[in-house]
Amino acid sequence: MRRALAFAAVLWILGIGCSASPLTILYTNDLHLNFSRLASIEQRIAEERARGMPILLLDGGDAWQDFRRPLAAVWGADEMVDWMNRVGYDAMTLGNHDLYWGPWRLEQLAERATFSILCSNLRPIRAGSSPFAASARLDVQGTSVLLVGLITDQWLPYPSYPAYRWIPPEKAVQEELDRGARRSDLLVVIAHLPIAEAIRVASEVPAIDVFITGHSHERTDDPIRVGDTLIVQTGAFAENLGRLVVDIDPASEEHRLIAHELLPTEKAPLDVEQGLLRLLAVACTTAAVLLLVLL
Amino acid sequence: MFLFVCVGLTALAGPWDAPLGRSGALLVLPVGATRLEVGFGALEPNVRVSRRVARRVDVAVSARPSDLFDLGAKLVVVEDLVPILVAVTVGTDGVGIAATLFLGPVQIDGGKAWGEMPSRWGRVEFSIRPTVSLILGVDVTEGPIDPYGGIRLFSGGHRMWEIGLAVRRSGIRWSLGDTLW
Numbered sequence: 003m004r005r006a007l008a009f010a011a012v013l014w015i016l017g018i019g020c021s022a023s024p025l026t027i028l029y030t031n032d033l034h035l036n037f038s039r040l041a042s043i044e045q046r047i048a049e050e051r052a053r054g055m056p057i058l059l060l061d062g063g064d065a066w067q068d069f070r071r072p073l074a075a076v077w078g079a080d081e082m083v084d085w086m087n088r089v090g091y092d093a094m095t096l097g098n099h100d101l102y103w104g105p106w107r108l109e110q111l112a113e114r115a116t117f118s119i120l121c122s123n124l125r126p127i128r129a130g131s132s133p134f135a136a137s138a139r140l141d142v143q144g145t146s147v148l149l150v151g152l153i154t155d156q157w158l159p160y161p162s163y164p165a166y167r168w169i170p171p172e173k174a175v176q177e178e179l180d181r182g183a184r185r186s187d188l189l190v191v192i193a194h195l196p197i198a199e200a201i202r203v204a205s206e207v208p209a210i211d212v213f214i215t216g217h218s219h220e221r222t223d224d225p226i227r228v229g230d231t232l233i234v235q236t237g238a239f240a241e242n243l244g245r246l247v248v249d250i251d252p253a254s255e256e257h258r259l260i261a262h263e264l265l266p267t268e269k270a271p272l273d274v275e276q277g278l279l280r281l282l283a284v285a286c287t288t289a290a291v292l293l294l295v296l297l
Numbered sequence: 298m299f300l301f302v303c304v305g306l307t308a309l310a311g312p313w314d315a316p317l318g319r320s321g322a323l324l325v326l327p328v329g330a331t332r333l334e335v336g337f338g339a340l341e342p343n344v345r346v347s348r349r350v351a352r353r354v355d356v357a358v359s360a361r362p363s364d365l366f367d368l369g370a371k372l373v374v375v376e377d378l379v380p381i382l383v384a385v386t387v388g389t390d391g392v393g394i395a396a397t398l399f400l401g402p403v404q405i406d407g408g409k410a411w412g413e414m415p416s417r418w419g420r421v422e423f424s425i426r427p428t429v430s431l432i433l434g435v436d437v438t439e440g441p442i443d444p445y446g447g448i449r450l451f452s453g454g455h456r457m458w459e460i461g462l463a464v465r466r467s468g469i470r471w472s473l474g475d476t477l478w
Contacts, residue, residue, distance in 0.1 A: 067401075069400065069401075075380075076378075076379075076380070098401070098402075099401065101401070102380075102399070102400065102401035103379045103380065103399070104323060104379060104382075104399050105325075106352070106376060106379075107379050127457060127478070128327075128478060131327060155426070155427060157401065157402045158402065158424065158427070159399075159401045159402050159404070159424060160402075160424045160426075160427055160430070160451070161325065161404060161422055161424050161430055161449075162323060162325055162399070162404065163325075164325050164326070164457055164476065165326075165327045165330070165457065165476075165478065167427075168427045280378075283378055284378050284380070284381055287375060287378055287381050287383065288381050288396075288398065291381070291383060291394065291396040291407070292407075294394060294409060295394070295396070295407050295408060295409045295417055295419075296417070
């Protein structure tokens with residue numbers, strides 16, 4: 003009898019310990035190598051970490067490539083991954099731009115990253131041959147979070163990735179759930195998808211709790227609700243850091259929105275010396291090849 | 298779209314023919330994968346088997362009525378300067394260089410070969426959907442400039458199996474390709 007009472011007391015204490023626990027999700031999307039704002043984002047992240055709350059730091063894709071920034075484009079991918087490592091990203095999904103350096107470069111960058119690179123709907127034909135995973139499960143100070151990555155089908159460099167098959171996002175998420183992955187307190191989809199597409203996917207897969215989007219460069223000052231799903235996006239080019247605080251009850255697996263805001267960032271001067279040298283090397287190689295071919 | 302690609306001349310044969318024209322420096326097969334391609338139609342038929350034997354190396358054997366055995370290898374020599382990649386090709390019919398400017402959904406390839414049949418080529422491939430790519434290219438051999446347009450259709454949203462057609466001045470050339478991996 004005493005043993006049973008002690009057991010009940012332990013369960014009660016554990017129950018209190020596991021009841022509603024706020025989780026802060028910090029998120030970015032479509033950074034597009036905008037190094038001039040990274041220092042400001044880093045400062046915002048540090049301020050959030052200083053509060054001592056459980057934090058999840060995520061990115062919605064298109065982080066390390068942009069042809070509109072030729073200087074940064076030829077040298078910046080490694081630096082972007084290093085920065086994401088340093089500030090402690092937990093995971094990112096692949097954007098179409100993140101595939102634009104080809105499969106070799108993607109392997110190198112994935113090896114360099116200390117965070118999870120996720121994409122569930124660009125599926126390798128042969129299992130285990132991909133540098134990224136479909137999903138990841140994280141334990142954030144007692145909260146079990148399942149992260150699933152998604153990518154758009156727009157502007158993908160398919161010819162360079164013949165061994166991958168693109169599948170519809172709602173099908174990919176549902177398959178992750180069917181594999182038993184739902185046994186988590188929170189299901190967060192990091193998707194390089196426009197908001198309209200996220201609304202459609204959330205309608206078909208209502209189990210999604212949080213839907214971080216990208217690709218369309220839209221901003222959500224307030225989360226868009228589809229059923230119980232919260233859909234958010236920061237805009238683009240590192241202009242904002244998204245902050246979403248949710249309260250999670252592990253017993254009921256229900257979540258409640260506590261706060262959401264887009265924290266604006268500031269520009270800072272950028273040292274481009276390294277970029278100039280590398281861009282010059284690319285230009286000289288291109289010119290040499292052109293001369294060799296044309297003459 | 299069909300009319301758009303209806304320009305063309307004759308195809309350039311050789312060990313490094315892509316399904317619808319000559320290719321660049323990017324090796325797209327996974328290491329250890331073998332690809333079989335068959336071309337027929339307007340030009341002489343050919344069969345080509347290629348295999349990616351190492352990260353930077355492809356080898357290929359091709360056969361056609363006028364040249365029953367053609368062996369070659371392609372070695373990528375510049376890969377760290379993405380978006381540009383450069384490869385050298387060595388074959389029984391000569392040596393050459395190939396380059397790729399890799400711009401995501403748009404890929405620009407070009408190259409030059411020295412040897413029995415000196416040639417230059419360039420092509421642009423634009424990937425518009427998981428199952429469709431459009432190609433515009435030009436081959437320059439001893440004769441006049443030889444432009445062509447083509448379309449590649451892929452099955453199931455991946456690029457292992459495909460059917461392609463190229464429209465050239467001499468007619469339509471078909472190709473089939475599959476990958477064993």
